Amino acid sequence: MTDKFSSDFINALKNHDTQTLxxxxxxxVHNHLGRGCRVEWLSEKMNHTFAKPPAVFDGLLxxxxxxxxxxxxxxxxxxxNQTDYRREGCFAEAERNHLARFAPSFSETDIExxxxxxxxxxYYDSLHKKYxxxxxxEPELAYQSYADIESKLAKAExxxxxxxxxxxxxxxxxxxxxxxxxxxxxxxxxxxxxxKRMHVGExxxxxxxxxxxxxxxxxxxxxxxxSNRIEK
Ligand SMILES: [Zn+2]
Numbered sequence: 001m002t003d004k005f006s007s008d009f010i011n012a013l014k015n016h017d018t019q020t021l022x023x024x025x026x027x028x029v030h031n032h033l034g035r036g037c038r039v040e041w042l043s044e045k046m047n048h049t050f051a052k053p054p055a056v057f058d059g060l061l062x063x064x065x066x067x068x069x070x071x072x073x074x075x076x077x078x079x080x081n082q083t084d085y086r087r088e089g090c091f092a093e094a095e096r097n098h099l100a101r102f103a104p105s106f107s108e109t110d111i112e113x114x115x116x117x118x119x120x121x122x123y124y125d126s127l128h129k130k131y132x133x134x135x136x137x138e139p140e141l142a143y144q145s146y147a148d149i150e151s152k153l154a155k156a157e158x159x160x161x162x163x164x165x166x167x168x169x170x171x172x173x174x175x176x177x178x179x180x181x182x183x184x185x186x187x188x189x190x191x192x193x194x195x196k197r198m199h200v201g202e203x204x205x206x207x208x209x210x211x212x213x214x215x216x217x218x219x220x221x222x223x224x225x226x227s228n229r230i231e232k
Contacts, residue, residue: 025100030222032142032171033104034075035067037089038096042071045085046078060202081113091124091131102128102135105142105169108155121164142169145199146176149185156185160192167195169222174204179215186216195219 005024012020039050051070057063075086087110094102106124114120128137141159143152159165168189170182186196200212201223209221 022096023098025098027101028094028099028103028138031090031102031104033090033106033110034072034084034086036104037086037093039071041089041092042075042085045089046075048074048078050074084113088127091127094135095132099132099135101138102132103138103140103167105140105171106165107142107144108152108159111141111159117159117162117164121162138166139164140167140169140197141165142171143185144172145170145174146172149181153184153188156188160188160194163192165194167197169197169199171199171222174200174202174208179212182216186218190217197222199223 008020009024011017012024042048043050053066053070054062057066071086075084079085090104091102094104111117111120114123124139128135141156143149160168168186170185182198189196196216196218197220198212198216198218199222200218201209201221209223212218213221
């Protein structure tokens with residue numbers, strides 16, 4: 001396949017040319033739905049001025065704290081579950097950022113807020129159509145790493161058999177339980193041909209990444225190499 005955009009992208013990056021960067025087609029590699037929108041968009045939609053972030057976040061947890069205290073909790077208190085603007089803003093941002101492949105990561109709660117999988121799919125399909133109809137839409141379903149897996153399996157069967165979700169992820173921290181505990185969940189995903197991802201290596205070691213890949217047959221990991229325990 002001919003690479004049509006790399007040199008333009010690299011040049012735009014060097015020149016701080018945001019408009020060109022926005023206009024070049026891109027793919028999502030990691031998009032947590034509630035965090036995938038712009039504060040400016042949200043601010044206008046909700047008619048509220050959000051506190052500015054600090055110049056430097058105190059690590060990943062500091063960033064999370066700022067987000068929870070200033071963005072998430074405000075939205076939850078001033079919005080309804082069904083129309084949480086953060087989620088809509090993620091679709092608006094996909095259009096603004098010219099995403100050719102858009103892969104927002106949903107949670108089970110996002111589905112439950114709509115009462116049924118059908119209502120959920122109808123709502124998000126309408127946002128896809130409204131904001132970014134040209135983007136290939138690849139919704140992901142993510143589970144919290146500390147959740148009780150056994151109680152999630154029946155619903156997981158329903159959700160993945162629907163064909164709506166193209167990938168599975170486990171996020172929200174590492175080390176809560178052995179990787180083998182997630183095998184039943186990933187087996188369901190595998191049965192329906194879903195891409196298998198996991199957040200691993202953000203705080204753990206290189207050995208743990210290897211163990212996760214081997215135990216769960218992962219296709220991709222989300223790590224970012226930010227752990228200072230992964231140096232070699
Ligand atoms: Zn993540």
